[in-house]
Amino acid sequence: MIKFTSILFLFPVFVFLLATKIAAITYNPLTLNGTAVGNIEDQSVVYYNISWSEGQAKTINLTLSTCSTFEGSSNLILYASNYSFDNSLALGNYSYSSVDAGLASLSITGYSPMFIAVSSSDSQYSQSYIGGNHDKTSNSAYQTEYELSAGNNFTFTQYNETKFLFAQDTDFQAALLITGNLTTNDTSVIPNYQIYVNPTDSAFDKQIGQLSRSFCAYRGNPSTLNINNADLSMTVRGLGPFAKEQFYLKGLSPNTSYTAYVVKPNIDAYGGTTYPPITFTTNVGTTCQLIYDLEFCSEVAYSVPGNAAAYSALSLASWYNQQAYGYYQNFTYTLDQYPCNATALSIYSLFRNCSDCLQSYRNWLCAAVIPRCADITDNSTFLVYRNNNSRYPLIDEVVRPGPYKEVLPCAHLCYTLASSCPVDLGFSCPRSGFGLEESYGEISNATGVIACNAPGVEFYESVASFLQIPWLSFIILFLIWCLVL
Ligand SMILES: *[C@@H]1O[C@H](CO)[C@@H](O)[C@H](O)[C@H]1NC(C)=O
Ligand SMILES: *[C@@H]1O[C@H](CO)[C@@H](O)[C@H](O)[C@H]1NC(C)=O
Ligand SMILES: *[C@@H]1O[C@H](CO)[C@@H](O)[C@H](O)[C@H]1NC(C)=O
Ligand SMILES: *[C@@H]1O[C@H](CO)[C@@H](O)[C@H](O)[C@H]1NC(C)=O
Ligand SMILES: *[C@@H]1O[C@H](CO)[C@@H](O)[C@H](O)[C@H]1NC(C)=O
Ligand SMILES: *[C@@H]1O[C@H](CO)[C@@H](O)[C@H](O)[C@H]1NC(C)=O
Ligand SMILES: *[C@@H]1O[C@H](CO)[C@@H](O)[C@H](O)[C@H]1NC(C)=O
Ligand SMILES: *[C@@H]1O[C@H](CO)[C@@H](O)[C@H](O)[C@H]1NC(C)=O
Ligand SMILES: *[C@@H]1O[C@H](CO)[C@@H](O)[C@H](O)[C@H]1NC(C)=O
Ligand SMILES: *[C@@H]1O[C@H](CO)[C@@H](O)[C@H](O)[C@H]1NC(C)=O
Ligand SMILES: *[C@@H]1O[C@H](CO)[C@@H](O)[C@H](O)[C@H]1NC(C)=O
Ligand SMILES: *[C@@H]1O[C@H](CO)[C@@H](O)[C@H](O)[C@H]1NC(C)=O
Numbered sequence: 318m319i320k321f322t323s324i325l326f327l328f329p330v331f332v333f334l335l336a337t338k339i340a341a342i343t344y345n346p347l348t349l350n351g352t353a354v355g356n357i358e359d360q361s362v363v364y365y366n367i368s369w370s371e372g373q374a375k376t377i378n379l380t381l382s383t384c385s386t387f388e389g390s391s392n393l394i395l396y397a398s399n400y401s402f403d404n405s406l407a408l409g410n411y412s413y414s415s416v417d418a419g420l421a422s423l424s425i426t427g428y429s430p431m432f433i434a435v436s437s438s439d440s441q442y443s444q445s446y447i448g449g450n451h452d453k454t455s456n457s458a459y460q461t462e463y464e465l466s467a468g469n470n471f472t473f474t475q476y477n478e479t480k481f482l483f484a485q486d487t488d489f490q491a492a493l494l495i496t497g498n499l500t501t502n503d504t505s506v507i508p509n510y511q512i513y514v515n516p517t518d519s520a521f522d523k524q525i526g527q528l529s530r531s532f533c534a535y536r537g538n539p540s541t542l543n544i545n546n547a548d549l550s551m552t553v554r555g556l557g558p559f560a561k562e563q564f565y566l567k568g569l570s571p572n573t574s575y576t577a578y579v580v581k582p583n584i585d586a587y588g589g590t591t592y593p594p595i596t597f598t599t600n601v602g603t604t605c606q607l608i609y610d611l612e613f614c615s616e617v618a619y620s621v622p623g624n625a626a627a628y629s630a631l632s633l634a635s636w637y638n639q640q641a642y643g644y645y646q647n648f649t650y651t652l653d654q655y656p657c658n659a660t661a662l663s664i665y666s667l668f669r670n671c672s673d674c675l676q677s678y679r680n681w682l683c684a685a686v687i688p689r690c691a692d693i694t695d696n697s698t699f700l701v702y703r704n705n706n707s708r709y710p711l712i713d714e715v716v717r718p719g720p721y722k723e724v725l726p727c728a729h730l731c732y733t734l735a736s737s738c739p740v741d742l743g744f745s746c747p748r749s750g751f752g753l754e755e756s757y758g759e760i761s762n763a764t765g766v767i768a769c770n771a772p773g774v775e776f777y778e779s780v781a782s783f784l785q786i787p788w789l790s791f792i793i794l795f796l797i798w799c800l801v802l
Pocket of ligand 6: 497498556557558559
């Protein structure tokens with residue numbers, strides 16, 4: 318959605334000023350479907366005219382972006398009219414829009430020529446305002462740089478209020494940020510999204526925050542970190558078949574809150590699309606390491622028990638992946654002995670086949686062998702403290718992470734596995750009160766809280782999405798074994 322904002326109480330000011338007989342105004346020509354970049358002094362107005370040859374009405378999408386400004390400046394206001402501003406203009410003979418968070422948008426329909434004014438005035442009594450083009454000693458400290466575009470069936474700068482950047486997880490020095498769905502499932506091309514990341518409330522963060530909807534405000538790179546500090550890649554992980562771009566952002570400070578923006582530049586044109594910011598916080602403790610893009614456990618993109626002194630994120634990812642894959646391979650040999658491809662009558666369950674079994678084994682295995690690690694200072698009650706008692710003992714022997722906190726796998730992974738695989742395989746889940754709580758977690762109903770681990774769990778933010786999953790109705794098992802490693 319493009320947001321249009323107006324400041325109602327300001328427009329009588331302009332009416333008054335327009336009604337005042339203004340000496341000859343100089344219009345700067347603005348090209349149809351073009352952009353003008355300018356500087357405007359405080360308490361003044363800059364005028365533009367646009368013309369085109371055809372004698373037909375056009376709808377023009379004007380955007381006015383503030384690129385940089387000074388402390389205490391007034392927001393720019395964009396005015397457009399079919400009439401020259403030299404004449405008195407009755408209310409209704411012009412349209413206007415005030416800049417909000419750096420951006421004003423105005424869609425106008427009319428015949429050539431059209432007239433546009435960019436105003437930095439907030440007072441009808443301002444001397445510099447009346448008359449429009451007074452000689453005035455320039456003071457560069459009180460100038461606002463702007464970009465004015467007149468799109469012909471094109472909007473140069475737009476703010477899309479749909480959240481488009483997500484923080485998948487963080488560790489003490491890195492964060493994995495990911496875009497929303499792109500419109501393609503093609504992962505071979507990395508699009509030109511840009512990110513700008515600053516410690517929350519730092520000077521840069523405040524500077525961007527004031528102008529965050531303006532695309533040109535990012536042009537001077539007011540950021541501590543940007544895509545040059547990130548490994549860029551594409552993934553189809555998560556819901557839907559859509560590609561997403563991911564930014565593995567490195568060099569962060571521990572125990573720090575960051576604000577991140579993503580923007581999409583237009584190709585071969587001024588402007589682009591801006592989106593709302595996200596914030597994320599890095600870990601205090603150094604035992605968790607963020608891994609992603611595992612070949613077999615492809616849904617894993619979270620912090621795991623690590624040892625940054627001994628393992629890079631890449632080698633850690635490869636080790637965990639290999640562990641899970643080893644079990645999976647052996648399991649496929651076992652499963653091969655069941656009549657998976659036999660006729661419907663001999664299939665072990667009317668509901669499930671061997672592909673379901675393999676898939677649910679894989680989901681369960683990856684979550685069980687690759688623990689989701691939480692910051693040691695996180696006191697959430699659903700976390701389990703581990704100190705040399707990892708659920709998968711090789712973690713303690715090989716990785717040697719030291720004390721960490723674990724987000725338990727989600728219980729539904731176990732139920733799904735037990736109900737999807739042949740009963741003779743003996744998969745069973747612990748019962749409530751008899752080990753379930755020690756081995757498995759439950760999905761939290763609180764937004765944004767990941768209280769148990771499962772593939773893509775960060776893509777569901779509420780329990781609602783899980784309640785609709787039909788496996789709940791299949792749960793039939795009263796079980797002997799605990800499905801823990
Ligand atoms: C805003 O972004 C969302 C998510 O990418 C997209 O579905 C929507 O069409 C966009 N809206 C506009 C007006 O571009
Ligand atoms: C636009 O402004 C320029 C410069 O002031 C002027 O020469 C031109 O005639 C104007 N065009 C129209 C259509 O008013
Ligand atoms: C300009 O004229 C057109 C056609 O007469 C009218 O629809 C439009 O509202 C006018 N625009 C402004 C900004 O007054
Ligand atoms: C506006 O642009 C779209 C595609 O960008 C095109 O399909 C449409 O015909 C254009 N409309 C006009 C009036 O030019
Ligand atoms: C121009 O603005 C109008 C009104 O907001 C909007 O409906 C239209 O989609 C915009 N056109 C383009 C090409 O963005
Ligand atoms: C991506 O698309 C899938 C499938 O349509 C949808 O379930 C999911 O919510 C979308 N993700 C975002 C971040 O919009
Ligand atoms: C990607 O999209 C193409 C065409 O839309 C489709 O044929 C293909 O099956 C999709 N691939 C995946 C992995 O979803
Ligand atoms: C307007 O400019 C944009 C960006 O350069 C371009 O994509 C679009 O085709 C242009 N439209 C017209 C009608 O020239
Ligand atoms: C897989 O099976 C082989 C042969 O029984 C065994 O040596 C190996 O340890 C098993 N691998 C795993 C990861 O269990
Ligand atoms: C079942 O069929 C699939 C694909 O047709 C094949 O890959 C698999 O090996 C078969 N399994 C058995 C046990 O025959
Ligand atoms: C967690 O609990 C410990 C001990 O009770 C306390 O010192 C610490 O401040 C708590 N951490 C947070 C983040 O609340
Ligand atoms: C969420 O869980 C809490 C604690 O388990 C419970 O008190 C609350 O009613 C639940 N809210 C909803 C909407 O289910």
